[in-house]
Amino acid sequence: MLQLAGVHSHYGKIEALRGVSIEVAQGEIVTIIGANGAGKSTLLMTISGRPKASAGEIRFDGQRLNGLEPYDIVGKGIAQAPEGRRIFPSMSVLENLQMGAVPTGGRYFAEDVEKVFQRFPRLRERQNQRGGTLSGGEQQMLCIGRALMARPRLLLLDEPSLGLAPLLVKQIFDAIVEINQEQGLTILLVEQNAYQALKIAHRGYVLATGHVVMQGTGAELLANPEIRAAYLEGGH
Amino acid sequence: MPYFVQQLINGLTLGAMYGLIAIGYSMVYGIIGMINFAHGEIYMIGAFLTVICFSLLGMVGVTWVPLSLVMVLLVAMACTAAYGWTVERIAYRPLRGSFRLAPLISAIGMSIFLQNYVQLTQGATNKALPPVVIGGFVFGDASGFTITISYIQIFMILLTVVLMIGFSYLIASTPLGRAQRACQQDLVMAGLCGVNVDRTISLTFVMGAALAAVAGMMATLYYGVIDFYIGFVAGVKAFTAAVLGGIGSIPGAMLGGLALGLVEAFWSGYFATGYKDVAAFGILVLVLIFLPTGLLGKPEVEKV
Numbered sequence: 001m002l003q004l005a006g007v008h009s010h011y012g013k014i015e016a017l018r019g020v021s022i023e024v025a026q027g028e029i030v031t032i033i034g035a036n037g038a039g040k041s042t043l044l045m046t047i048s049g050r051p052k053a054s055a056g057e058i059r060f061d062g063q064r065l066n067g068l069e070p071y072d073i074v075g076k077g078i079a080q081a082p083e084g085r086r087i088f089p090s091m092s093v094l095e096n097l098q099m100g101a102v103p104t105g106g107r108y109f110a111e112d113v114e115k116v117f118q119r120f121p122r123l124r125e126r127q128n129q130r131g132g133t134l135s136g137g138e139q140q141m142l143c144i145g146r147a148l149m150a151r152p153r154l155l156l157l158d159e160p161s162l163g164l165a166p167l168l169v170k171q172i173f174d175a176i177v178e179i180n181q182e183q184g185l186t187i188l189l190v191e192q193n194a195y196q197a198l199k200i201a202h203r204g205y206v207l208a209t210g211h212v213v214m215q216g217t218g219a220e221l222l223a224n225p226e227i228r229a230a231y232l233e234g235g236h
Numbered sequence: 237m238p239y240f241v242q243q244l245i246n247g248l249t250l251g252a253m254y255g256l257i258a259i260g261y262s263m264v265y266g267i268i269g270m271i272n273f274a275h276g277e278i279y280m281i282g283a284f285l286t287v288i289c290f291s292l293l294g295m296v297g298v299t300w301v302p303l304s305l306v307m308v309l310l311v312a313m314a315c316t317a318a319y320g321w322t323v324e325r326i327a328y329r330p331l332r333g334s335f336r337l338a339p340l341i342s343a344i345g346m347s348i349f350l351q352n353y354v355q356l357t358q359g360a361t362n363k364a365l366p367p368v369v370i371g372g373f374v375f376g377d378a379s380g381f382t383i384t385i386s387y388i389q390i391f392m393i394l395l396t397v398v399l400m401i402g403f404s405y406l407i408a409s410t411p412l413g414r415a416q417r418a419c420q421q422d423l424v425m426a427g428l429c430g431v432n433v434d435r436t437i438s439l440t441f442v443m444g445a446a447l448a449a450v451a452g453m454m455a456t457l458y459y460g461v462i463d464f465y466i467g468f469v470a471g472v473k474a475f476t477a478a479v480l481g482g483i484g485s486i487p488g489a490m491l492g493g494l495a496l497g498l499v500e501a502f503w504s505g506y507f508a509t510g511y512k513d514v515a516a517f518g519i520l521v522l523v524l525i526f527l528p529t530g531l532l533g534k535p536e537v538e539k540v
Contacts, residue, residue: 048428069434070427079428086425088418098411099418103430106411150430 001026001186002047002078002154007056009039009046016042018210019056024154024188029180031189031197031218033231034207040190041083043207044156047188048080049073060154075103079152083159083190085143089132093123096131096142100149108151116145119175137168144175154186155179161193169193173200194231198222206231238381243505244498249389249458251497252396256451257474258481258489259403260320260444266420266484267440268332273343274323276471277350278316278445282452283462284354285312287363301368305391312453313446320445321438323350329434347467354464362463365456392454399450400490403443407486416440420484469513476520482533491531 002024009017016039024030032040046053049070058065065073074080079100088096097116101109117124120141126134134142140160147155157176161169177200179185191197198204198218206214206227214221221227257279264272289308298304327346331338372386407413415436418426427433455470456462473496481492496516503515523530 050424050427069432071430071432074428074430082425082428086422086428088421088425090421091414091417095414098414099426099429099431102411102415146429 001061002188003057003059004043004047005057005059007043007046007058008054009042009051010054011039011042011051015054016210017046017053020207020210020212021056022205022212022215024186026186027180027184028202029176029187029189029200031191031201031204032207033191033194033197033204033221033227035231036192038207039210040207041158044080044082044158044188044190047073047078047156071103074150074152077151077153078156079103079147079150079154080156081140081143081147081158081160082156083162085139087131087134087139087142087146089130091131093127093129093131093134093142096146097123097149100146103150109149112149112151116148119148119178120145136163137165137171140164140168140172141175144172144179148179152185154188157187157189159190159192161191161196169196176200194227195222198227238375238379238383239505242383243501245383245385245389246505247498247501248494249392249497250501251477251494252392253451253454253458253470253493254474254477254496255490255493256396256399256447256454257470258477258493259486260448261475261478262481262483262486262489263416263440263444265478266486267416267423267437268328268339269336270328270339271343271475272323272328272441272444273340273471274327274346274350275444275448276467276469276474277347277354278320278323278467279448279452279455279470279474280462280464280467281319281350281354282312282316282445282449283456283466284358284363284452284464285315285449286453286456287365287462290365290368304368309450309453312449316445316449316452317442319350320441320448324438324441329437347471351464351467358464360464362461364461367460368457388457392458395450395454399447403447403486412436412439473516476516479520480523480530482530485530485532485534488530488532495531 004020004022006019006021007017008015008019020043032043034040045051047058049068053066060076060078088099097113098106101112122138123141123145126138131142144160160172164172173196176187180187189197189201198221201218203217204215204221205212257275260275261272264270286308289311290304293304293307323346327342328339331342369388369391372384375383407416415426415431418429418431419433419436423433474493477492477496478489480495481488496519499519500512500516504512
């Protein structure tokens with residue numbers, strides 16, 4: 001479904017990705033783990049078109065995405081719940097969800113918002129509250145809900161567990177698995193919480209200094225002693 | 237008391253004009269964080285278009301005042317909107333993502349260019365428009381002082397109110413307004429949500445320019461005399477109004493405009509007309525020192 005071949009990308013003047021090749025197949029949860037600054041977030045942002053890849057090729061369902069603007073890319077069915085959640089702070093929860101529905105022109109809004117509220121009932125209670133006043137966990141739910149409003153075929157999730165209490169982390173990961181299994185939505189998940197991510201992922205890649213240094217199924221990577229030493233010791 | 241009321245009305249009229257121009261500054265600043273110093277020239281172009289349109293209408297024999305007002309208003313808004321769009325396209329968009337000062341310098345250049353362009357094409361002399369809307373209400377007073385509210389003042393205040401209602405609706409309740417607010421709060425995220433950010437920014441310039449054109453038309457009708465240099469002072473005043481109200485906030489811009497108009501009118505009325513600009517810019521200094529976020533502005537807080 002999604003193929004990246006030798007993708008380079010710059011974050012400011014720094015070359016954050018140096019020839020990354022990954023693949024995501026329909027229906028999978030693929031995770032990308034790695035240390036801080038390995039280029040994980042840049043990878044997701046490059047898929048979304050900001051920054052644009054400086055070399056290499058990105059294909060989605062066979063179509064080249066290189067050079068397209070972010071709004072074109074989300075229109076093709078790749079939505080992102082980005083790092084730091086980026087909730088519109090002065091907009092209500094409902095308006096944030098309306099923003100998520102921009103790619104569909106709001107045609108399925110009532111139906112889709114109901115689905116989001118069923119998945120995250122907290123959002124229904126808070127629907128008229130301003131985004132900036134939500135707690136971290138609620139913001140993460142809203143962030144994922146907003147991405148779902150675009151009716152994507154591929155969901156990019158960047159650090160959904162960041163800064164959340166363990167119980168909330170579990171809730172969010174459960175929701176990710178449900179979204180994948182019930183809706184058949186393909187998910188590319190970037191995480192520092194490598195243990196949780198590898199547990200739910202079908203496959204994973206390990207990113208270090210802008211390169212893919214290892215790949216395998218979630219279970220393989222979890223069992224790998226190097227991974228355990230580098231990313232999991234004391235992690236979970 | 238009648239004197240006070242008279243100054244109040246004059247101040248509101250002036251404030252309506254400042255407010256309409258200030259909105260353009262505030263909206264653009266809200267989205268791309270730059271002060272569009274060429275915005276005052278857009279207002280000036282709106283004023284010139286008004287004179288040109290009235291002359292043309294006079295030549296073809298359209299003399300019914302309400303019709304000509306509406307036609308001039310629409311033409312002026314449409315043409316200045318095109319100017320606003322073009323300025324953004326030529327002078328600012330190519331500089332997006334470069335260092336912060338670059339678009340500011342470009343804006344000053346654009347302002348000088350537009351002044352000279354109008355001076356060259358329209359001549360450096362004053363342009364006068366014979367009064368189009370004549371008369372008004374006069375309220376007598378036992379003490380001998382009368383209050384005059386001219387029809388043009390009523391027209392200006394009413395038009396501003398109508399525009400503000402329409403504009404507030406557009407920002408609060410339409411997909412375009414939502415996209416603009418989203419861009420204002422987080423440009424990157426707006427793009428990730430599927431908003432065509434460049435187009436939204438263009439439309440912001442277009443809307444700001446159209447409102448400035450209305451102010452330009454009002455100024456022409458109110459004062460009757462314009463020249464190629466009026467954009468500078470009006471622009472700086474409106475900028476002051478935008479800062480006073482809290483730059484980035486649209487109701488703030490309108491409120492700041494009204495406050496500034498009232499201060500100027502009362503200062504002129506009770507102290508010295510010659511120093512009214514000192515009062516206006518004195519306020520700018522005081523606001524920047526004691527209330528840097530303005531009346532309705534929000535301090536920029538990064539939430540982690």
